[in-house]
Amino acid sequence: MIECLIYSKRCFIDAQIVEATLHLKNEKIFQIYKGFQKLENISFFDYGHLIVMPGIIDAHVHINEPGRTDWEGFDTATKAAAFGGITTLIEMPLNASPVTTTTEAFKKKLVATQNKLHVNCGFYGGIIPTNKDDIKDLIKAGVFGIKGFLTHSGIDEFPNVTKTDLEAIAPILKQYDIPLLLHCELNDNNVPKVKNPQSYQEYLNSRPQHWETNAIDLALDIQERFDIKVHIVHLSASEGIERINNRKQKTNKLTVETCPHYLYFNAEKIPDASPLFKCAPPIREKANNDLLWENLLNDGFNFLASDHSPAPPERKQIETGDFFKAWGGISGLQFTLPVLFSEGKKRGLTLEKLIPLLTENPAKFLGLEHQKGKLEKGFDADITVWNDNESFQISEDDIKHRHKATPYLNETVFGKVIHTFVNGVQVLKDAKLITLQQGRVIIKNT
Ligand SMILES: [Zn+2]
Numbered sequence: 133m134i135e136c137l138i139y140s141k142r143c144f145i146d147a148q149i150v151e152a153t154l155h156l157k158n159e160k161i162f163q164i165y166k167g168f169q170k171l172e173n174i175s176f177f178d179y180g181h182l183i184v185m186p187g188i189i190d191a192h193v194h195i196n197e198p199g200r201t202d203w204e205g206f207d208t209a210t211k212a213a214a215f216g217g218i219t220t221l222i223e224m225p226l227n228a229s230p231v232t233t234t235t236e237a238f239k240k241k242l243v244a245t246q247n248k249l250h251v252n253c254g255f256y257g258g259i260i261p262t263n264k265d266d267i268k269d270l271i272k273a274g275v276f277g278i279k280g281f282l283t284h285s286g287i288d289e290f291p292n293v294t295k296t297d298l299e300a301i302a303p304i305l306k307q308y309d310i311p312l313l314l315h316c317e318l319n320d321n322n323v324p325k326v327k328n329p330q331s332y333q334e335y336l337n338s339r340p341q342h343w344e345t346n347a348i349d350l351a352l353d354i355q356e357r358f359d360i361k362v363h364i365v366h367l368s369a370s371e372g373i374e375r376i377n378n379r380k381q382k383t384n385k386l387t388v389e390t391c392p393h394y395l396y397f398n399a400e401k402i403p404d405a406s407p408l409f410k411c412a413p414p415i416r417e418k419a420n421n422d423l424l425w426e427n428l429l430n431d432g433f434n435f436l437a438s439d440h441s442p443a444p445p446e447r448k449q450i451e452t453g454d455f456f457k458a459w460g461g462i463s464g465l466q467f468t469l470p471v472l473f474s475e476g477k478k479r480g481l482t483l484e485k486l487i488p489l490l491t492e493n494p495a496k497f498l499g500l501e502h503q504k505g506k507l508e509k510g511f512d513a514d515i516t517v518w519n520d521n522e523s524f525q526i527s528e529d530d531i532k533h534r535h536k537a538t539p540y541l542n543e544t545v546f547g548k549v550i551h552t553f554v555n556g557v558q559v560l561k562d563a564k565l566i567t568l569q570q571g572r573v574i575i576k577n578t
Contacts, residue, residue, distance in 0.1 A: 187219025187514030192437035199229025217516035225258030249571030274575030405453025440465035
């Protein structure tokens with residue numbers, strides 16, 4: 133039995149920063165005491181002024197195992213997560229091989245996690261044009277949602293779906309009340325011809341806002357007609373905000389996320405021939421990103437997620453600098469908290485607003501709101517302890533993902549994760565990994 137007490141002057145409890153002592157026992161938060169509380173024979177950790185908050189839940193991560201473990205695997209990704217204060221992540225159904233579009237593939241995925249989970253991990257299933265008959269079984273097997281693309285995904289085994297495909301599975305999603313997660317870009321030929329593939333501006337122009345807004349319109353239409361949960365992943369286009377917010381006034385079944393890279397980087401500052409910054413939809417101009425921030429500060433986003441989507445440096449075309457040949461995806465799982473906190477500081481983002489976007493809100497989206505995402509009696513003892521006053525420059529040594537290829541390298545950020553607890557066990561102590569394999573597979577109960 134592992135039991136301990138965690139004290140801080142700044143614990144995030146009931147939406148406020150308060151002085152408290154958490155009593156962890158048998159993997160749960162057994163009790164919360166106001167103020168300073170020592171108990172005989174129980175280890176006591178005095179964390180002073182460090183922030184003690186629920187462990188971060190990252191509901192959008194690509195891990196690539198099995199099949200493309202040379203890109204990223206469960207071992208490296210979940211170690212990086214522990215360093216980043218992420219105690220639960222949900223893995224996307226593509227980039228691994230096989231892709232998670234059948235229960236057989238899902239079983240292989242579960243096998244691949246064995247002895248490699250250092251934080252908790254759940255999964256989404258995928259919809260492609262040929263697996264409509266597999267969706268029900270995937271849901272019964274315990275996936276947290278069904279993800280589809282409306283444009284080419286970058287992975288040939290995971291082709292995009294059409295409106296007709298989505299209409300076919302909507303009744304099943306409705307029956308099980310499982311969200312449909314959509315990559316919202318609907319490609320057309322109304323884009324300029326590419327002259328210089330190393331030009332970021334040309335890459336940006338190749339994936340215009342109207343691709344996103346046309347796809348969002350399709351998503352909203354499906355949501356409304358079938359009355360199902362629809363989640364728009366990684367919104368980048370500010371032109372999508374108004375239509376999403378309008379619909380959200382009428383339903384609570386529409387949700388939307390955005391990611392740190394859309395909030396931290398701006399197109400104007402992205403150098404040419406630097407495909408480390410390539411992702412889809414693309415990172416847009418500062419004026420656009422200011423509107424994403426405005427929406428965030430106005431509670432327009434349900435939660436924030438990393439969309440960690442790493443690849444080996446050669447896939448990122450570091451040598452050629454070709455944005456169009458490079459893998460589209462930003463590697464940065466580990467740095468979500470400091471990146472958002474640092475940029476948020478400049479924009480008036482309070483801890484009271486930031487913390488739920490990384491904890492309570494994704495828990496609610498996943499249906500885990502009675503178990504995770506809050507420091508509350510009876511909840512899972514997943515806890516992140518960090519120093520909001522400590523800044524650091526991100527060095528290669530800091531990066532625990534399989535590959536160091538990330539646009540966050542050399543950025544100076546505030547907010548260092550010092551301790552992480554997973555299922556009541558301390559896995560990160562003084563920013564060093566001390567315990568392995570404390571993570572669990574989490575299965576959605578339907
Ligand atoms: Zn993604």
